[in-house]
Amino acid sequence: xxxxxxxxxxxxxASAAGLFPTGTVPAPDEVAxxxxxxxxxxxxxxxxxxxxxxxxxxFTGAVVTAVPLGLVIGRQARPRAALLPWVNFFxxxxxxxxxxxxxxxxxxxxxxxIFIIFLATFFQIVLATAAASASxxxxxxxxGEDLGLRGAGVLLHIxxxxxxxxxxxxxxxxxxxxxxxxxxxxxxxxxxxxxYLIVDARNGLRMDLVVCGMITIGTIGIALDLVFARLxxxxxxxxxxxx
Amino acid sequence: xxxxxxxxxxxxxxxxxxxxxxxxxxxxxxxxVCVGPSGCGKSTLLSxxxxxxxxxxxxxxxxxxxxxxxxxxxLFPWLTVRENIALGNPKKVGEWLEITRLTxxxxxxxxxxxxxxxxxVELARALAAETDILLxxxxxxxxxxxxxxxxxxxxxxTLAERPRTxxxxxxxxxxxxxxxxxxxxxxxxxxxIRRTLELPPxxxxxxxxxxxxxxxxxxxxxxxxx
Numbered sequence: 457x458x459x460x461x462x463x464x465x466x467x468x469x470a471s472a473a474g475l476f477p478t479g480t481v482p483a484p485d486e487v488a489x490x491x492x493x494x495x496x497x498x499x500x501x502x503x504x505x506x507x508x509x510x511x512x513x514x515f516t517g518a519v520v521t522a523v524p525l526g527l528v529i530g531r532q533a534r535p536r537a538a539l540l541p542w543v544n545f546f547x548x549x550x551x552x553x554x555x556x557x558x559x560x561x562x563x564x565x566x567x568x569x570i571f572i573i574f575l576a577t578f579f580q581i582v583l584a585t586a587a588a589s590a591s592x593x594x595x596x597x598x599x600g601e602d603l604g605l606r607g608a609g610v611l612l613h614i615x616x617x618x619x620x621x622x623x624x625x626x627x628x629x630x631x632x633x634x635x636x637x638x639x640x641x642x643x644x645x646x647x648x649x650x651x652y653l654i655v656d657a658r659n660g661l662r663m664d665l666v667v668c669g670m671i672t673i674g675t676i677g678i679a680l681d682l683v684f685a686r687l688x689x690x691x692x693x694x695x696x697x698x699x
Numbered sequence: 700x701x702x703x704x705x706x707x708x709x710x711x712x713x714x715x716x717x718x719x720x721x722x723x724x725x726x727x728x729x730x731x732v733c734v735g736p737s738g739c740g741k742s743t744l745l746s747x748x749x750x751x752x753x754x755x756x757x758x759x760x761x762x763x764x765x766x767x768x769x770x771x772x773x774l775f776p777w778l779t780v781r782e783n784i785a786l787g788n789p790k791k792v793g794e795w796l797e798i799t800r801l802t803x804x805x806x807x808x809x810x811x812x813x814x815x816x817x818x819x820v821e822l823a824r825a826l827a828a829e830t831d832i833l834l835x836x837x838x839x840x841x842x843x844x845x846x847x848x849x850x851x852x853x854x855x856x857t858l859a860e861r862p863r864t865x866x867x868x869x870x871x872x873x874x875x876x877x878x879x880x881x882x883x884x885x886x887x888x889x890x891x892i893r894r895t896l897e898l899p900p901x902x903x904x905x906x907x908x909x910x911x912x913x914x915x916x917x918x919x920x921x922x923x924x925x
Contacts, residue, residue, distance in 0.1 A: 598751050599773050602766050603786055603828075617777040695776040695808050 482664040487671070490664040499653070504672060506648040507638050510566055514573025514641075515634045519627065522578045526585020527615065540586070547579035551637050555644050569641035569649070576637040577630040584626030588619035621688070621696020628684035635677045650676075700727040702762050702832055702864040703748060709756035709889075710743055716889035717743045720757070723883065723892065725832075728862040730902065732875040734918060735885030741868040744890065745834045748866055763831030763864075768821045770837045774809040780820050781805040787827035795823040798857065815846035822854065826861060835867045839874070847871075851878055855903040872922075876914045877904045884921045894921045 464484060470476060471483035482490075494500035529536045529543070551572045558568035592615060600614045642651025650669050657665030688697055703725040710718040717740040725731045735741050746752040747759060749767045766787070767773070774783050780801055784792045796802045799819040809817055818838055825833055839847040855878055858865065869875055875882045879898055886893040896917060899910040906912065 593772060595769050595773050596775065598746075598749070598767060599769075599775070601751060602749070614775070617775070620777065691808065692777045695810050698810055 479661065479663065482667055486664040487667045490662070490668045491671075494653075494665070494668055500668070500672060503648055503650050503653045503669075504676065506646075506652075507642065507650045507673075508676070510569045510641065510649065511573055511631075511634050511638050513566070514570040515577055515631060517570070517574050518577040518581055518630070518634075522581035523585050523623070526582045527589050527611070529582065530586035530589030531615070536586070536590075543579050543582050543586075546575075547583060551576040552640055555640075559645055564645040566646065568645050569638070569651075572641035572644075573634050573637055577634050580630050580633065581626055584629075585619065585623060588622035588626070589615055591622075592618040617692060620693050624684065624687045624693055624696075627687075628681060631680050631684055632677060635673065635680055639673065700762070701725070701760075702727050702729075703866070704760040705748075705757065706759075707757035708747065708754045708759055710740070710747060710752065711755050711889075718747070718754075719889035719891045721891055725864055725866055727831075727864055730858065730865045730867060730878060730880045732867045732869060732879030732882045733885060734869060734872055734875045734882060734922075735890060736887055736922060737870060739885050739888050740890035741870075741885060742836050744885075745836050745866065745868055748832075749834050761832065764828070765832035765834055766825035766828055766830045767834040767836060768818075768825050768838045770841050773821050774817060774824070776809050779806050779808055780812070783809070783820055784824050784827050787824040788829060791827040791829075795827040799823040799853075813846075814842045815850060818842065818850055819853070822857070826857065826863070831864055833863050833865045835865060837869055838867075840869065840871065847874070852903055854878070858902075872915055872918050873906065875918065876911050877906070878902050882914065882918065884918055894918075 467481075468484050471481065491500070525539075529539055554572060554575055555568075558571045562568040562571055596614050596618055597610065600610050605613055638649065639651035639654060642649035643655050646652055650673050654666050654669040657663070657669065687693060701724045703723070705721055705723040708718060708721040708723075709716070721744070733741050733744060743752065745767060747754055748761065749765050750759075750761065751767075775786070778786070781792055781796065784795050787795075792805075793802075796805050799822060801816065801819060801823065804812060804816065809820065812820070821838070839850045842850060851874060867875075867879065876896075876898060880902070882896045882898065883892050884894040884896070885891070894917070896914050898904070898914055899908065901908075904911050906915075
């Protein structure tokens with residue numbers, strides 16, 4: 457809070473003293489007015505909802521598909537040997553590189569943006585899940601055998617709870633990436649969202665609106681991180697952070 | 700009655716022989732202790748007896764279910780003490796919390812307990828299951844000296860009330876001769892039985908009790924430590 461006020465004071469002082477060349481950095485009062493206008497018109501809320509919608513779909517799709525694949529790669533040698541190099545290959549590619557394909561495959565609207573967000577998080581979650589499940593101590597499985605656990609029972613009662621702390625950390629990182637990528641994803645083939653707000657404002661040389669979009673994205677990013685940080689406080693997850 | 704019977708059991712990891720032609724029987728309610736040098740295959744032997752590994756040679760007959768208690772880390776850290784014991788037997792949780800004096804820690808997680816308390820939970824979980832055979836893999840070796848001694852006494856007292864067939868692996872010779880009914884001395888890898896010692900009746904023996912010092916000396920000589 458104190459550092460935020462300090463940054464605001466420096467920004468205000470530098471703007472008032474005319475340290476920024478005209479049109480490069482908007483003054484805080486200009487940004488505040490832009491905020492007021494965007495909120496009053498309802499556009500900021502609509503854009504925020506549009507971005508959250510795309511992130512929610514892209515991220516959820518990635519979690520639902522990446523966690524099972526990560527479990528298979530982490531627990532079984534053959535799928536690991538066959539798939540892990542490809543996961544690393546695709547993980548190294550910037551999601552931006554997929555934009556041309558996203559447009560060709562999915563056309564315009566939400567799907568290409570959701571696809572880009574999905575790609576940005578999918579491979580990360582696969583890798584984190586695989587690493588977590590490969591490092592589950594063997595002794596848990598032996599105890600499970602003694603207790604008569606087999607197949608799905610082992611997955612539900614041992615593997616999933618054992619990897620949960622690492623998985624929560626991975627999801628926390630991934631949701632940050634998803635939210636970061638939304639700006640790039642919304643530069644293509646959509647006319648809504650906070651990313652589009654920034655691109656549109658840049659085209660109109662409205663740097664006050666650009667900062668308005670940036671502050672909104674950053675604030676929601678913090679809020680999302682807090683939500684995932686709270687997951688780490690659930691008792692059956694917290695053990696992984698307190699040992 | 701023989702609860703475990705091994706005939707000519709051998710085990711190898713590829714070309715590496717770990718256990719060689721081992722013949723061993725464990726009687727009902729007996730507390731058999733296995734001692735041997737570090738890395739000789741004691742834990743592998745328990746894995747074989749528990750059915751977690753198949754022998755590469757010979758046969759193992761086991762009458763009844765077994766539970767293994769590990770040195771540390773056998774508890775599920777995402778479950779409370781109560782939930783861990785309930786995995787053994789959900790109907791006996793309260794009883795075993797009382798027996799192991801863990802009632803007030805029932806809702807604690809394993810990482811919130813001391814090493815001795817964690818081992819008590821492991822013991823409670825294994826005994827609550829009412830299985831016939833307990834396999835104990837150096838269960839007290841990660842504990843400090845005082846806690847180790849207390850845990851030995853508690854184990855012996857618990858087994859006196861609720862007898863079980865126990866195979867107890869340790870590298871601690873003093874522990875072996877104080878609690879075991881019989882001690883099996885394993886040689887260097889590939890492990891085979893070098894000597895079997897019958898101990899005087901009664902468990903939880905004092906170091907000066909008749910036969911204890913002699914047995915300790917004999918084991919030390921067998922392991923080349925005397």
